[in-house]
């Protein structure tokens with residue numbers, strides 16, 4: 001799922017949960033709930049694998065959507081508490097960074113492999129990261145249905161717009 005959709009989910013939650021720790025936990029859990037929905041990432045992943053530089057394009061689109069979403073939200077809610085907003089967004093996107101972190105730490109060809117040499121030695125960090133990555137992957141496969149890339153993109157857009165309408 002695009003990080004923009006998770007971000008939007010977190011921001012929607014921040015409209016209802018105003019206590020920072022509670023907001024972090026609910027936003028964090030919302031990530032897995034949203035990932036359960038089949039969302040067509042498999043096709044995008046294969047498309048990126050054919051030409052790894054495409055990842056930059058996907059990331060650029062994702063970050064642009066996040067910037068537009070947050071800007072629109074702040075425009076419509078100028079009184080919003082930015083600290084709570086950050087907590088919500090951080091919680092909502094963290095699971096993907098944890099999963100990606102495991103990949104970067106353990107994959108020799110990954111761009112940040114060298115950066116994480118100190119973590120690689122610590123099973124205390126690596127073991128839970130591995131467990132998390134496996135859980136995150138299993139959650140994606142809950143329904144084991146692969147929808148087409150276009151259907152997935154459309155579905156993610158619908159979620160993004162719906163979260164936007166509900167939170168603004």
Ligand SMILES: [Zn+2]
Pocket residue numbers: 001031035095096136
């Ligand atoms: Zn995820």
